[in-house]
Amino acid sequence: MTDDPGGPEAGDASDPDTEATASDVDTDDGGIDADDGGIDADDDGEEIDVDDSLSLDRFHDALEAEERPVATASEVARRLGTTQAAARDALATLVDRGDVDRLDVESDPVVFYPTEWGRLASRERVVTFPKRREIVVDRPTQFTRARLSQFANLVDTTGTDPGTRGYLYRIRQEDVWAAPFEDADALIASLRSVLPRRFEHLEEWIRDQWRRAHRFRLYTHEDDYVVLEAASESLMGNVADQHLADEHVRAPISETEAWVNETEVAAVKRALYDAGYPVEDDRDLDTGDPVDIDLTTDLRPYQETWVETFLESRSGVYVGPPGSGKTVAAIATMAAVGGETLILVPSRELAGQWREELLDHTTVDPADIGLYHGGAKEIRPVTIATYQIAGMDRHRSLFDSRKWGLICFDECHHVTAPVYSRTAELQSKHRLGLSATPVRETGSEEEIYTLIGGPIGADWDALFEAGFVQEPEVEIRYVPWRDELARNEYASADGRERRRVAAENPAKIEEIRYLLAAHREQKALVFIEYLDHGDAIADALGVPFISGETPHRDRTELFRQFRGEDGDLDTLVVSRVGDEGIDLPNAELAIVASGLGGSRRQGSQRAGRTMRPEGSALVYVLATRGSSEEEFAQRQMRHLARKGVRVRETNVAE
Template sequence: MPSPDRNPLIVQSDRSILLETENPRYEEARNQIKSFSELIKSPEHFHTYRVTPISLWNALASGWTAEQIITCLTEFSRFPLPHNILFDVEDYAERFERFRLIRDDAGRLVLEADQPDLITEIIQQKSVTPYLLRPLGVRQIEISPAVRATLKLALMKIGFPVDDRAGYEKGKPLTFEFRKKTKSGEPWRLRPYQEEGVRAFLEKRDGGGVIILPCGAGKTFVGLGVMKAVGAHTLILTTSRSAMRQWESELLERTTLSPKKIGHYDGEKKSIAPVTLATYSLLSYRKKGELIHFTRLLKEDWGLVIFDDVHLLPTPLLEAAKSLQNRLRLGLSSTTSREDDKAEEVYCFIGPKRFDPPWQRLEAEGWRPKARCEEIRIRLSEEERFAYTMARNDEKYRIAATSSRKIAYVEQLLSRHPDDAILIIGHYLDQLERLRERIDAPIITSKMPREERERLYEAFRAGTLRVLIVSKVANFSTDLPEANVVVQLSGNYGSRQEEAQRIGRLLKPGPAGEEARFYMLVARDTKDQEYAAKRQLCLIEQGYAYEIHESPL
């Protein structure tokens, strides 16, 4: 065992963890602690994680124990663990699922504690008592089904995550099989880790749960596996219409479901079928304060509701998910982090984390490409720096993100990768047009006709087109070709999820199996750099190597 003074972690009494990035055991430690802590910031030399109640409870829900967490911290820590860390981990683990929601023999919804004194304790809590009906003994209290989700959140807020075993409605039956070969003739079956994800969800499916997989690892296929096992009418909620099309394509390509069994509930048509696809944006629409489309779909007898990219579920719909506690709920995501810090609501309203396999396993088995992310910091020209300094605050990011020196650096990257398939992505169309003129490469935008877009995609896949420029349509397009080099000119402010979407869906190994590359061009000492630091968190959280370099320009 390595000497403790060479270990990569410094565990502090405020439950923060400093991880030394240049330590030989960096990756080994990172791949462990990410399961029970949250990445807070990631400067060059030390990344800061924090152990929180919700991160610990999600870890426990997915199979970790308090002993394993303490053993892991001890193994990688440079110094002895602070005493309060040992106490906190054990205390939060002891609080884990000491309350259960069950149905009694009379069919009543009951909150059950493992000790009578816990019932006495929560009766004294003003934030909890409005949701309690009447005692049913020293360890049980009757609960109204209408407050099932709200009660779980109230108890979590006072330190008691609830084990929801009250069950759900089975829904109308729906049976289908997986094809041994896809419609296009390729052999197909779930990958081993995808089968594990299905099993992990089904083992504790009394209410619901979340499956965590990196972007590009096939979360959709886990959803198909759960659908097949549950065998009931399914509502699939997605981030966009393109994501809806992807789900429909995979359902038809890999299962025996016919097109008439799949309905689209969107702005163009509102057909409801045994498998119905809808978007978050449409279901978030309110009329006179009511989520009219969400309410309409609730009237159907669903046996399963799937939340695709649940970390992007809009807050109004997350709140509305409180009314889905009698349905089996599956969340699919690449991260437990949310921009609105509503992780507790996801845990209580959708379900806790059930499966989160280590990245190194997927890479070792060849299911995920090894990729290196490089942030290239570019200095603004004197003219640009002056414009940036004088600009209003809301104009500064655009000035920095569209620096002309980024285009010059792209030309250097193209000469550095003469044989690679390169996708260049940007947020601002005028910047992409200037780049197109400089490098003579086609540009794809959301306004391009689908036939022309497909022609360019096919040429890129075939290798007859080496460089392709793509607008922000890349964030959620499901038909983009893969590349082994991706260059990002500008991003969507500080969105952490956008980075994961791009790298996970686009990158593939190089011609000789070498690492794929993801270059982010960032204007130094500007809001561009500030926002890049936020987006960087998601890439490190996803397990990608991340380096920062200064441009000579």
């Protein structure tokens, strides 16, 4: 279930944005130039008298006259004014010479096409739409994808098998602002290395965006206060003065400088970013007391690149699928920074998990790790706190008083939620975010990059192809109504109630039983949205149900049993508490029974529970046929498909 990135526009020669035309195609052996063969066909398709010999050039002319990329022997004979038998024999000679290929198809007995065209179809092709700042690449090489990932956002992919996919990239403002180059010339050189020719309009837009990204900066004055500096007097007057509120600035210093209220630094950066001018942060922030920590785990090549890129800019968001090692890369970043570190997480379970990861991958002294949440209040050189606690007024002053060398925002999409947003105002010399996909349905992805830093990471598909992460098999299964009472209840309901009835379709329990039986050797997670539905499924299957209401101690014990550390629990029913961050490395099967009205990010996270470096990865999404769940399932899974994950669909029998 993927969208064609090119759409009808990609092949529409009338589209003013389309830069690839027939004249751009490299055809060195006769090509498709009608002038080369000296043979024409008039508009009425009149036959042209030629001798019985057939050259590759004349075959090209027949195709052009036919206005098709392939032709039957009878069509070639008609266009070149010879008999069908003679044309068939001549085409057979061209096939023997390797100049033409033949193909049996359903609509024609046999069609022929130039061999060179078949080779062209398997090559990388790049089509540029400069006015929309979009690039469509069919069968891209690793080189092309690596270059494009430096300055463009992967929007969508099509195709099913690695090596045959098409990719749609879009160059956005924030991509240019965060591009890892010394200057605009280096960025343009990288762009030119992958495009078929130069596009002056696109290059000028990129240069303009690069200039915008280097027009404002924050620095620490020698008297230890924060200064906003503009590149010109007009920028300070026409941009900063117009977009900054009175509480953001204490007083002007000069025509190009202003004294910034230190408590409003995050707001200043956000306001100017929204105005189209990201701010360079060159403040002399402390790194706190040094932390004695060394990494004991070898990094994968792409993880090393993430860390190097981050250290150059001192901010950024590691974006990659579950299982790609974002936590290990973050720990390597902590070791490289070597200063006091605050790690913010959405739950107590994740806090404990982070502590174990630090002990597993570093030489850090356990006494130097503190947990700060509802069950513990410890400040240490490395402190792991929940967003909710760190954002509370009664704890906030404690976190503000520390000189953090690094703040790490795990599952950083939480930063823009109102209850957690105050944590983004905590200041540190380095700011790192982690997320499988930072998108929020509120459209606040850009705000995440403003508050923390630009995206850093490989596209999911590259990690699948390289074998670092096992690509999940995702299947949407459309479940029918088998209970007439439930069907009638759905028909008479509306709004949220209708959505709930579809989610709790009783036929889903039977389908879950079938899937668990079909994969009886695999550890399974069953995701639900509504607590009553979770209780019903758990009771029917005779397995535990974990929700936000499950006591922390019981929850920890059940996860331990599922991991095989203490007991042998094969199946868990989980609510949203299982969506984020819980490390269940032996989860091989995920069944999304309900919750399809949730976000695209939630769909990615639930699919991601099975993404691991080795072993099978299966995700079944159950949607009630004929309900709004069909659309929700397709929307959620389309987001995965755009990242290179294959998605198939199945109608469950009545």
